[in-house]
Amino acid sequence: MANDENPNGFDADRLIPAANQAAALLAGIRPRDELESMLAVQMVAVHNAAMHTAKLAILTGQTFEGKRTNMNYAAKLMMLFTSQMEALKKYRTGGEQKVVVEHVNVNQGGQAVVGQVNMGGGANYRTEDRPHAT
Numbered sequence: 001m002a003n004d005e006n007p008n009g010f011d012a013d014r015l016i017p018a019a020n021q022a023a024a025l026l027a028g029i030r031p032r033d034e035l036e037s038m039l040a041v042q043m044v045a046v047h048n049a050a051m052h053t054a055k056l057a058i059l060t061g062q063t064f065e066g067k068r069t070n071m072n073y074a075a076k077l078m079m080l081f082t083s084q085m086e087a088l089k090k091y092r093t094g095g096e097q098k099v100v101v102e103h104v105n106v107n108q109g110g111q112a113v114v115g116q117v118n119m120g121g122g123a124n125y126r127t128e129d130r131p132h133a134t
Contacts, residue, residue, distance in 0.1 A: 022048070029088075036088065043084045050077035 025044045031037040050073075056062070057070035106112045 032092070036091065039084060039088055043081060046077050046081045046084065050074050050081060053077065
């Protein structure tokens with residue numbers, strides 16, 4: 001066993017830079033509470049795993065099957081990371097979406113609504129009261 005390796009297989013010379021990189025990534029995500037912190041840690045782990053498997057796929061001498069397997073793993077991990085980003089965004093915004101319309105064209109004879117439009121609710125009609133219902 002090399003002097004810079006502990007019995008658990010960690011390379012001490014690589015552990016500190018990796019921990020610093022993870023801390024920088026976590027700081028960049030800027031978690032606001034404990035749940036966001038847990039998700040951020042998962043996101044960093046998934047990102048690092050995706051980059052590692054992508055690196056394995058391009059190693060010299062890698063078999064076609066090895067390349068394909070590692071790229072499949074990398075792609076799945078990257079999709080998971082994207083899902084985690086969406087989950088973080090949804091958590092931070094309370095699941096609300098905001099649409100800003102900056103420019104509207106209304107042709108002659110057309111109509112437009114100016115102001116806030118709230119969707120949902122509406123009138124409470126029975127199906128048989130609707131003229132199009134069968």
